[in-house]
Amino acid sequence: MQLKIMPKKKRLSAGRVPLILFLCQMISALDVPLDLVQPPTITQQSPKDxxxxxRENIVIQCEAKGKPPPSFSWTRNGTHFDIDKDPLVTMKAGSGTLVINILSEGKAETYEGVYQCTARNERGAAISNNIVVRPSSKWGLSTHWWIFVKHGSEVRPLLCHPNTIRSR
Structure with a gap:
């Protein structure tokens, strides 16, 4: 903080000096260096459920900003999820977003669980919400039943049970 000493003739009254000091502090507080390091903050993530x-690859989103740029890690069901050990899992460059390539040979059920992303740099860490990943029950599966009716017999309405998403 910079304090200016005023000549004796122009010295201000005691009631006004704190105001000038306060203003000097405010002005110096606005002078922020551009290379300031900042802890990570999560900017985007997949929905909690x-x-x-x-029928599509799994994309679990986690984006964060910070200075320096953060590194990312994941947990699955409370334990470290090592993406290097699974050839179907990749992380997007410069991001924490996971892409799980289940279309090539994986099964969606294999990757069901509670995921959490951590973005970390030298100033701290930010943790995403828990992201509960689960496949839809009977997604896209339908069974066709043929019903044969004799001409002139009574026609009854058929019960239809469309695919539904059930919450646990």
Whole structure:
């Protein structure tokens, strides 16, 4: 903080000096260096309840900002999820977003669980919400039943049970 000493003739009254000091503090507080390091903050993440379509790859989103840029890690069901050990799992460059390639050979049920992303740099860490990943029950599966009716017999309405998503 910079304090200016005023000549004796122009010295201000005691009631006004704190105001000038306060203003000097405010002005110096606005002078922030551009290379300031900042802890990470999560900017985007997948919904807390993430229902996956087994006909598509799984994309679990986690984006964060910080200075320096954060590194990312994941937990699955409370334990470290090592993406290097699973050839179907990759992390997008410069991001924490996971892409699980279940279309090549995986099954969606294999990746069901509670995921959490951590973004970390030298100033701290930010943790995403728990993201519950689960496949939809009977997604896209339908069974066709043929019903044969004799001409002139009574026609009864058929009960239809569309695919539904049930919450646990």
């Amino acid at each position: 993430y229902i996956i379509d087994p």
